[in-house]
Amino acid sequence: MDKKPAGKSEPPGKRINAKRLAEDLDVSISTISRAFNKDAVIAPETRSKVLDYADRLGYRPNPYAQSLITQKxxxxxxxxxxxxxxxxxxxxxxxxxxxxxxxxxxxxxxxxxxxxxxxxxxxxxxxxxxxxxxxxxxxxxxxxxxxxxxxxxxxxxxxxxxxxxxxxxxxDNAHGGGMIADHFIDTGCRRLAYIAGFQNASTTLDRWRGFRDRCIARGVSDVWREEGFSFSYEAGYRAAIRLMKRHPSPDAVFCASDIIALGCIEALRTEFGLRVPEDVSVAGLDNIEMAAWPSHSLTTYSQPxxxxxxxxxxxxxxxxxxxxxxxxxxxxxGDIIVRKSTRPPPGGKRSEVVPDSPA
Amino acid sequence: MDKKPAGKSEPPGKRINAKRLAEDLDVSISTISRAFNKDAVIAPETRSKVLDYADRLGYRPNPYAQSLITQKxxxxxxxxxxxxxxxxxxxxxxxxxxxxxxxxxxxxxxxxxxxxxxxxxxxxxxxxxxxxxxxxxxxxxxxxxxxxxxxxxxxxxxxxxxxxxxxxxxxDNAHGGGMIADHFIDTGCRRLAYIAGFQNASTTLDRWRGFRDRCIARGVSDVWREEGFSFSYEAGYRAAIRLMKRHPSPDAVFCASDIIALGCIEALRTEFGLRVPEDVSVAGLDNIEMAAWPSHSLTTYSQPxxxxxxxxxxxxxxxxxxxxxxxxxxxxxGDIIVRKSTRPPPGGKRSEVVPDSPA
DNA sequence: ACGATTGCTGCAAACGATTGCAGTCCATTT
DNA sequence: AAATGGACTGCAATCGTTTGCAGCAATCGT
CATH class of the missing domain: 3.40.50.2300 (Response regulator)
Incomplete structure (x- = not known):
């Protein structure tokens, strides 16, 4: 085929191995091996000679042989x-x-x-x-x-x-849930809801636990839980609809993940004509990149x-x-990141500066 | 040594290998190997004997040794x-x-x-x-x-x-560009723009070529190209801003990817107060899942x-x-998927359901 | 000056499979 | 009865490394 004599010498069509290097450089295979092994005993100049030549030939130790012998x-x-x-x-x-x-x-x-x-x-x-x-x-x-x-x-x-x-x-998912609860309560919300993810996932459970416990600790007992059954946009969308039917007019919803929150917000807007955050605050947990997009500007707790x-x-x-x-x-x-999907805190401070929306 | 009779269970702490199976079953290592090799010559009963025992021991051929010897x-x-x-x-x-x-x-x-x-x-x-x-x-x-x-x-x-x-x-990226061009022109847009991705990417080039060629073929020569420099939300956002400064009031923008399109739409809305699609149509190319979300509802050309x-x-x-x-x-x-980010076609039909057109 | 030490290198035995070749056994053909 | 062939199976070489051990030269200590 189109086989060019690359550079100096590309003798046989065989795959280059340690033996080949050893012969060319007139050393033993062991030496080749040692040149590549960080803490093996070998003369510095020998090592660099081997390494240089290996580089020229594009040689690298065969990882299968390595795995085989080292059992790693x-x-x-x-x-x-x-x-x-x-x-x-x-x-x-x-x-x-x-x-x-x-x-x-x-x-x-x-x-x-x-x-x-x-x-x-x-x-x-x-x-x-x-x-x-x-x-x-x-x-x-x-x-x-x-x-x-x-x-x-x-x-x-x-x-x-x-x-x-x-x-x-x-x-620390429970901590995250707690921070969101604090934020909701600090901004005057009292009719709270949680949209869960997979039912038995530890993330679902811990976030719920942290959220609810903090609510109770602060004397807010009206906390509704709606199952989401999975961590996805669709799950959030559908759960939000069920939530509104069973537990009308919450003023804040904590979703078990950002992606659920985005679905939830969409449902609140298109299915119920609600404004976020004016009518209802929505927060997620993860801080995925998308959460920072101006179109979403989601308040969330960041996974570190x-x-x-x-x-x-x-x-x-x-x-x-x-x-x-x-x-x-x-x-x-992690840290709570306050954006525009939740009511502003009394002081009016948010964690991030985001471009203003048109009126 | 510590050789237990090959009775029922777990003799030494060694990793089980073909040799171990061979000894226990009183066959050769070759036979073990052949039992696992689909089209090797071996007596059916021998094979199942080996396979059964291997299963009991949780044995699987070592892939490193396999790779080493087979060179695959x-x-x-x-x-x-x-x-x-x-x-x-x-x-x-x-x-x-x-x-x-x-x-x-x-x-x-x-x-x-x-x-x-x-x-x-x-x-x-x-x-x-x-x-x-x-x-x-x-x-x-x-x-x-x-x-x-x-x-x-x-x-x-x-x-x-x-x-x-x-x-x-x-x-077929050029085809995609062409379909979007057709759609824009069919819906009455005449001042068209393209937001590119990576400058030298074949995708950027082909989509542009297909788009521009079709525009020209249909007599629309006012086609602006704005560089995006990468395929990302931010790239789309920033490119849209530059676009509006240099080439005011396009009535349709084709973005080299969906994610660029989402960023672009956001910029048009928040930075310039434009409505999509009333003031300007925006389309992407990829059909990522997000494009179908109600909040985006992006017209796009689907990658198959x-x-x-x-x-x-x-x-x-x-x-x-x-x-x-x-x-x-x-x-x-692929197929064009018309959603709500572009002006509706004369007939008013959109293809929220993907048209299932044969090749 | 002589043995001990140091610093480096080579030998050869693994690691756990695959596979061409040769050998065994048994059934079939001549 | 001997020869042929088919169906299996075992032997042993091989893949490309790593590494304990031994060897050997140069340097060191006294």
């Missing part, structure tokens, strides 16, 4: 079930980059709509990743057992499992994604070098 | 550069599932903001995937060479490279994602079995 794959599997919730692409991007920077390879597994993360786990495990991060709201407790048998560590991201001792990293990612990578690194880390779990606080 | 990884790498454009998560999810169904493992590589897909390619290649799908708008032509040298096939998704002979799968994914997997399968497929490229037509 440096692979992290990520199972993600709801990419339609923008929170997940954002998290995925950050996590992917952070992990790669730390020298891990990321293998991705999305969960088909009909299935659960549990169904995908065996498949994920078959590639013997050292870790599997589950970025999904619902997983059975059996997952932990399956993973353990395969020697894979499980880490939950944005989810905790009360029953098991699995590692997890989440934001950067710190959550940082914690996850740190956790992985620690476990990986065998440090039986005591901090088996991370729960990180 | 069954891995497809996906490089994705702009997850903030919702089109990509949607595509990613679909592709991931389709590939997995076809028996491939998906390795994900996101491109950090400062870098280009080219920077990531060597890393992606180091895991010797059989294919790398580049879901990104800009890649240099050198990429093809790098991949080839490593024996990895490159496939562009949603992008074509005029210079090289790389496989690619895209939608399902068929694009199907084509991609088919391409991979064909190349993989060595069929020197002639269809080195797929270009698939």
């Amino acid at each position: 794959s440096r692979i992290v599997g990520i199972i993600v079930s709801h990419l339609e919730n923008p929170f997940y692409p954002e998290a995925l991007r950050g996590l992917g980059e952070a992990l790669r920077e730390a020298g891990w390879h990321v293998m991705l597994f999305t969960v088909p709509s009909g299935e659960t993360p549990d169904d995908i786990l065996p498949l994920a495990i078959s590639y013997q990743p050292e870790f599997v991060i589950v970025m999904a709201v619902t997983v059975s407790s059996r997952a932990q057992e399956v993973a353990e048998r395969a020697g894979t560590k499980l880490i939950y991201f944005n989810r905790r499992d009360p029953d098991s001792s699995t590692f997890f990293v989440i934001c 994604l950067d710190r959550m990612i940082e914690a996850t990578v740190k956790l992985i690194e620690e476990i990986s070098i065998g440090a039986e880390s005591e901090t088996v779990a991370w729960q990180i606080k | 990884s069954r891995i497809v790498g996906i490089i994705v550069s702009h997850l903030e454009n919702p089109f990509y998560p949607e595509a990613l999810r679909g592709l991931g599932e389709a590939l997995r169904e076809a028996g491939w493992h998906v390795m994900l590589f996101t491109v950090p903001s400062g870098e280009t897909p080219d920077d990531i390619l060597p890393l992606a290649i180091s895991y010797q995937p059989e294919f790398v799908i580049v879901m990104a708008v800009t890649v240099s032509s050198r990429a093809q060479e790098v991949a080839e040298r490593a024996g990895t096939k490159l496939i562009y998704f949603n992008r074509r490279d005029p210079d090289s002979s790389t496989f690619f799968v895209i939608c 994602l399902d068929r694009m994914i199907e084509a991609t997997v088919k391409l991979i399968e064909e190349i993989s079995i060595g069929a020197e497929s002639e269809t080195v490229a797929w270009q698939i037509k």
Whole structure:
């Protein structure tokens, strides 16, 4: 075919391996290996000679052979079930980059709509990743057992499992719920409602708990809960309609996620002709990028994604070098971000400056 | 040593391998291997004996050893550069599932903001995937060479490279531009504008070409082009502002992507007090899920994602079995979807329900 | 000056599979 | 009865690394 004699010498059509380098440079295969191994004993000039030549040839150690011999794959599997919730692409991007920077390879597994993360786990495990991060709201407790048998560590991201001792990293959802409750009450709202997400998700539960507890603590007992059944725009839209039928005229709605909140707002506007925030305040939780768009300008509680990612990578690194880390779990606080979907606080301050809308 | 009779359960703490099975079942390692290899010669009862026992022990052939010996990884790498454009998560999810169904493992590589897909390619290649799908708008032509040298096939998704002979799968962007132009002109718009994305992206170019050519063909010569420099909400917002300064009062704007269109609409509304579609029609291209939300209700041209994914997997399968497929490229037509961000057509019909037109 | 130490390198045995080739067993043909 | 063939199975080489151990030269301590 169109095979050019590239540069100096492209002798055989074989894939270049350590042996080839070794012969060309007149050293042993061991030396090649050591040149690439950060803390191996090797003369500096030998190392750079090898590395330079390797670079010229485009050689990199074969990771399969490496995995085979070292019994480590440096692979992290990520199972993600709801990419339609923008929170997940954002998290995925950050996590992917952070992990790669730390020298891990990321293998991705999305969960088909009909299935659960549990169904995908065996498949994920078959590639013997050292870790599997589950970025999904619902997983059975059996997952932990399956993973353990395969020697894979499980880490939950944005989810905790009360029953098991699995590692997890989440934001302080109860705190978030509480902050939103405070904000509602501070701005004079008294007829409050919550729109839930997946019924058994820890995120749904914790956010509700934090919200309701704070309301009660502050003497507001009129708190309605409407099920959303999932974390999506449509879920929010439909739940809002049901909410209005069963619990007319709330003056503030806290939604279990931003994307639910956006659906909810839309329903309130188009189905009931309500103005947000004049007639009803709506807040979410996540602080996805979209929430800051002027057209939405959603008040929300931000998940501290950067710190959550940082914690996850740190956790992985620690476990990986065998440090039986005591901090088996991370729960990180976020901040409330007040925008225009809720009534302004007495002082009139908002967290962010956003362009004014036309009258 | 500590060799327990191969009784029922879990003897030593070692990872189970073919050798272990072979000893327990009193066959050779070859036989174990053959039991798992679909079209290897082996007595049916021997196979099921092996498979049953393997299942009991939770054994699966070590993929690293397999890859090493067969020189095939069954891995497809996906490089994705702009997850903030919702089109990509949607595509990613679909592709991931389709590939997995076809028996491939998906390795994900996101491109950090400062870098280009080219920077990531060597890393992606180091895991010797059989294919790398580049879901990104800009890649240099050198990429093809790098991949080839490593024996990895490159496939562009949603992008074509005029210079090289790389496989690619895209939608018919020029057709899309043309359909939007028709729609604008049919609904009485005459002062047209286009907001571009990345300047050198094939998608930007093809959509512009299709749009402008059709305009000219129909005798509308007042077509302005404003650079957007990227495919994002902010890009659309800012480009719209510039557009209005330099080319006042267009009556229709075609944006190079849905997400640009959403930003554009927002700018027109908040910065200039314009109504959409009464004062100006705005259309995008992609048909991301959000476009259908009532709050946006964006007229757009749908990328035939399902068929694009199907084509991609088919391409991979064909190349993989060595069929020197002639269809080195797929270009698939989509459909225009008329919603409420553009003036209604004379008949007053909109196609909120996607028209199911055959190819 | 001599043994001990240091600093580097090579040998060879793994890791866990696949697969061409040769061998065994049994049934069928001549 | 011997030869042929078919259906399986086992042997052993191989893929490309890592790493403990041994070897060897140069340097050091006394």
